[in-house]
Amino acid sequence: MGGLVRVAGAAAVIVLAAAACSDSIDGAAVADPFAPTTAEPDPARRIEGITVVEYPAGRHVSPTQRVAYDRTPPFGGPHDAAWATCTGTVYDQPIRSENAVHSLEHGAVWITYDPKLVTGSDLDLLVQIVEGQPYLLMSPYPGLSAPVSLQSWGHQLAVDGPEDPRVEHFIEALRLNRNTFPEPGATCSTLPGAFDTAHPPPFQAGPPDPRSPDTVPMN
Numbered sequence: 001m002g003g004l005v006r007v008a009g010a011a012a013v014i015v016l017a018a019a020a021c022s023d024s025i026d027g028a029a030v031a032d033p034f035a036p037t038t039a040e041p042d043p044a045r046r047i048e049g050i051t052v053v054e055y056p057a058g059r060h061v062s063p064t065q066r067v068a069y070d071r072t073p074p075f076g077g078p079h080d081a082a083w084a085t086c087t088g089t090v091y092d093q094p095i096r097s098e099n100a101v102h103s104l105e106h107g108a109v110w111i112t113y114d115p116k117l118v119t120g121s122d123l124d125l126l127v128q129i130v131e132g133q134p135y136l137l138m139s140p141y142p143g144l145s146a147p148v149s150l151q152s153w154g155h156q157l158a159v160d161g162p163e164d165p166r167v168e169h170f171i172e173a174l175r176l177n178r179n180t181f182p183e184p185g186a187t188c189s190t191l192p193g194a195f196d197t198a199h200p201p202p203f204q205a206g207p208p209d210p211r212s213p214d215t216v217p218m219n
Contacts, residue, residue: 034173041179044155047169051156057182058105063201066208067098067216073112073141074101075151077218085197086110086188088132091139094203099195103137104153106186107176111167112141113148118161122147125162135175135188142205153181 034043044050055076061067067078074097083102084095100110111130118126126148130138141149146158150167152174159166178184190197208215 032172034169036173036177036179042173042177044152044170044173044177044180047157047166047173049157049159049166050170053154053156055154058101060102061098061216065098065214065216066204066212067101068208068210068218069097069101070218071156072143072145073097073110073149073151073156075104075110075156076154077101078216079105080201082194083188083190084110084137084200085190085195086135086137088130088134089137089197090127090131091137091197091200093139093200094141095139096201096203099201100137100139100151103188104151105181105183106135106188107178107181107184108135108137108152108188109171109175110151111136111138111148112144112151113138114144114146115140115142117144117147122161122163129162129167129171136171137188139203141203152177155180 034047036043045052053071053076058076058078060081061078063080067074069077079101080096080098081102082099083106084099086103086106086108104110111126113123113126126138130136147161148159148167150157150159150170152170155174157166157170174180
């Protein structure tokens with residue numbers, strides 16, 4: 001498998017090049033080549049174009065603080081103490097990244113899309129993939145570098161649309177994959193009063209002001 005590895009600060013970053021996907025692991029046939037196994041705890045590393053970052057468990061920040069995330073959308077690092085509800089939740093408005101990142105720490109997959117590029121049947125297909133499915137959430141994210149971006153803790157994949165088979169591979173490999181996120185067993189339902197799913201904290205575009213006392217660095 002080819003790839004580029006670079007280390008920045010405390011995070012080791014791996015951008016994987018194309019790799020052939022196999023229908024077997026160690027010669028044994030499996031129902032889904034991207035299901036985690038003991039022999040291959042993180043099969044997502046075989047997904048073409050995936051980015052993997054080794055994030056430690058992140059500390060909590062307050063509802064008024066913003067994190068100077070190193071990725072857009074973020075997929076690891078400090079995050080709000082309240083996680084975004086991720087019980088197959090479809091948000092029709094952009095949501096605050098600090099809440100969504102906490103959901104990833106619990107083992108969820110967060111699907112984001114550019115609302116200017118993903119509409120009509122493509123948006124319907126995304127909703128069909130997510131709605132009602134445990135440990136999944138989706139929300140619009142203005143200004144994405146690709147039409148659709150998928151995030152799990154320490155993993156990100158950009159695709160041109162929901163019909164790309166790598167979308168399902170990403171979910172199969174990483175949703176509730178206890179080998180890849182810090183808090184196995186954590187819930188995706190939210191405590192009463194902790195996070196209002198109907199009126200979630202608003203999305204804040206662009207990086208936070210580095211001079212602000214409410215800006216939290218990644219390290």
